[in-house]
Amino acid sequence: MFDLRNLDLNLLTVFEAVYEAGSINDAADRLDLSPSAIKQARSRLRASFGDQLFVRSGKALSPTPTAKATYPVIKQALEAFRTSLGEAVGFDGSTSRRHFRLCIPHPMGAFYALDLQNAVTAVAPGIVLTFDTVSRPVNLEGSLRDGFVDVAIDWLPVGLDPFVNRKLFEDRMVIVARKNHPRISSAATIESLGKERFIGLHRRRGIDHVPLALQKLDLHFHEAVRVSELLEIPMVVASTDLLGLMPLSMGPLIEERLGLQVLAIPLELPALPIYMIWHESRRSDAAHAWLREVVAKEVGRIPGGKAQ
Amino acid sequence: MYAVINQALQALRTSLAEAAGFDPARSRRHFRLSIPHPMGPFYALDLRRAVAAIAPGVVAAFDTVSRPVNLEEALRDGVVDVAIDWLPVELDPFVNKKIFEDRMVLVARKNHPRVGLDVTIEGLRKEEFIGLHRRREPSHAPQALKELHSQYFHEVVQVSELLEIPTVVASTDLLGLMPSSMGPFMEARLGLHVLAIPLELPALPIYLIWHETRRNDAAHSWLREVVAAELGRIAKG
Numbered sequence: 014m015f016d017l018r019n020l021d022l023n024l025l026t027v028f029e030a031v032y033e034a035g036s037i038n039d040a041a042d043r044l045d046l047s048p049s050a051i052k053q054a055r056s057r058l059r060a061s062f063g064d065q066l067f068v069r070s071g072k073a074l075s076p077t078p079t080a081k082a083t084y085p086v087i088k089q090a091l092e093a094f095r096t097s098l099g100e101a102v103g104f105d106g107s108t109s110r111r112h113f114r115l116c117i118p119h120p121m122g123a124f125y126a127l128d129l130q131n132a133v134t135a136v137a138p139g140i141v142l143t144f145d146t147v148s149r150p151v152n153l154e155g156s157l158r159d160g161f162v163d164v165a166i167d168w169l170p171v172g173l174d175p176f177v178n179r180k181l182f183e184d185r186m187v188i189v190a191r192k193n194h195p196r197i198s199s200a201a202t203i204e205s206l207g208k209e210r211f212i213g214l215h216r217r218r219g220i221d222h223v224p225l226a227l228q229k230l231d232l233h234f235h236e237a238v239r240v241s242e243l244l245e246i247p248m249v250v251a252s253t254d255l256l257g258l259m260p261l262s263m264g265p266l267i268e269e270r271l272g273l274q275v276l277a278i279p280l281e282l283p284a285l286p287i288y289m290i291w292h293e294s295r296r297s298d299a300a301h302a303w304l305r306e307v308v309a310k311e312v313g314r315i316p317g318g319k320a321q
Numbered sequence: 322m323y324a325v326i327n328q329a330l331q332a333l334r335t336s337l338a339e340a341a342g343f344d345p346a347r348s349r350r351h352f353r354l355s356i357p358h359p360m361g362p363f364y365a366l367d368l369r370r371a372v373a374a375i376a377p378g379v380v381a382a383f384d385t386v387s388r389p390v391n392l393e394e395a396l397r398d399g400v401v402d403v404a405i406d407w408l409p410v411e412l413d414p415f416v417n418k419k420i421f422e423d424r425m426v427l428v429a430r431k432n433h434p435r436v437g438l439d440v441t442i443e444g445l446r447k448e449e450f451i452g453l454h455r456r457r458e459p460s461h462a463p464q465a466l467k468e469l470h471s472q473y474f475h476e477v478v479q480v481s482e483l484l485e486i487p488t489v490v491a492s493t494d495l496l497g498l499m500p501s502s503m504g505p506f507m508e509a510r511l512g513l514h515v516l517a518i519p520l521e522l523p524a525l526p527i528y529l530i531w532h533e534t535r536r537n538d539a540a541h542s543w544l545r546e547v548v549a550a551e552l553g554r555i556a557k558g
Contacts, residue, residue, distance in 0.1 A: 122485070127477070144479070147481035238383065240361070242484060252510065270488070270491050
């Protein structure tokens with residue numbers, strides 16, 4: 014049996030961070046330590062485990078088979094410590110130095126990020142928030158499950174069982190066109206729209222897994238070109254005769270800043286709920302519960318206020 | 322397995338193309354282009370138009386994500402044919418051909434209370450910025466970006482996509498750093514102030530990047546010529 018008294022348990026948080034980040038610098042960033050402190054901890058881990066644990070593969074560090082086998086056990090144990098200690102001590106936002114990562118693929122992501130940053134700084138100045146606002150995140154479910162992302166704000170709910178999807182607000186898809194478009198106005202019919210060309214977004218998932226509102230739209234419109242980021246759509250629409258589909262919550266910004274027409278789609282379409290998503294294992298984490306409340310309050314407030 | 326099969330198919334395509342010669346008018350080749358530059362969708366539309374005019378059967382698909390994942394591998398494995406990027410691939414079997422010179426500029430909203438033509442570097446240090454998450458470690462960034470990062474401007478938030486920067490700048494007092502090739506669009510469409518950065522900064526070359534193994538692929542060579550001609554033309558205005 015391994016004698017835990019011979020191991021500094023702080024080394025395990027370094028192991029966890031290097032495993033998840035895949036680089037010394039990112040792990041250092043995550044733990045608020047210097048890269049040299051991480052390197053030192055890595056040597057001590059190697060000595061304790063009698064294994065290299067990580068080997069260099071190009072610019073990244075890849076786990077050895079021993080590290081791969083050990084990671085789930087260490088991760089679970091650390092989560093248990095965090096949860097129980099968090100519950101025992103209680104979470105105090107004003108003194109906490111917790112680091113949260115939020116993924117917001119919604120095109121208003123940068124604005125939600127700013128509002129959340131302001132709200133958190135006001136009451137919890139030591140808490141660090143990092144935002145990933147990419148339109149088409151890679152392996153979001155894996156990142157939520159592994160604790161690399163704390164919460165996501167997304168229109169694609171995670172259908173798997175241990176995830177929680179909490180509806181924040183209802184969005185709706187609309188058509189955007191430039192102001193002096195030669196053929197498109199609020200009187201556009203589904204037939205006339207069917208003759209137009211659209212700029213679309215590369216799909217994130219198979220058509221069966223997208224929300225109903227988006228599935229129905231896929232059948233009607235002809236896409237001339239597909240891009241990778243949602244904000245590219247209104248930018249191109251502003252300069253061409255192409256049309257685009259965007260969520261209504263972006264409407265005021267698109268109208269005001271880019272001078273676009275924002276038109277209802279002449280189809281019976283269901284709403285597009287926007288969810289806050291997290292992994293069930295975070296249920297008893299007091300700090301995480303606090304973050305969820307902040308997100309629900311701030312993002313829930315936005316569509317009723319300035320975004321719609 | 323995919324990479325191996327893809328590589329074998331690419332080898333077949335290349336040798337058959339060499340044997341038969343490449344005829345754009347009849348080709349049904351499928352190309353994938355990665356354009357992390359923020360003008361990516363506009364370049365994509367121009368390239369699509371140029372390709373359709375002379376090669377109606379050729380299909381061009383575009384990935385315009387600002388921070389692509391594993392671009393080098395995708396180029397090596399043939400998943401991506403060419404990239405148009407400001408980060409050259411420094412490894413040996415890649416070719417980086419400069420297609421135009423960009424330059425970093427400062428963007429602010431038109432009626433910004435403090436930032437105008439007379440902005441100084443000291444003034445900028447007091448302002449708040451919206452930044453982009455870094456794609457690589459600072460030592461691998463182009464010189465112009467390295468020098469900008471070393472100024473330690475105060476970034477209140479970092480986002481993942483370049484176009485989020487001018488979008489947020491237009492609605493707030495935050496400042497942003499963008500390539501000057503986006504300048505006319507940001508001025509005309511978003512009503513932003515596009516200002517020179519008060520620093521001596523080198524230019525930011527934009528490269529056409531491909532894997533050396535594509536050298537003898539006649540169709541790929543044709544694509545490279547189309548990209549270089551179109552983007553060179555756009556850059557000249």
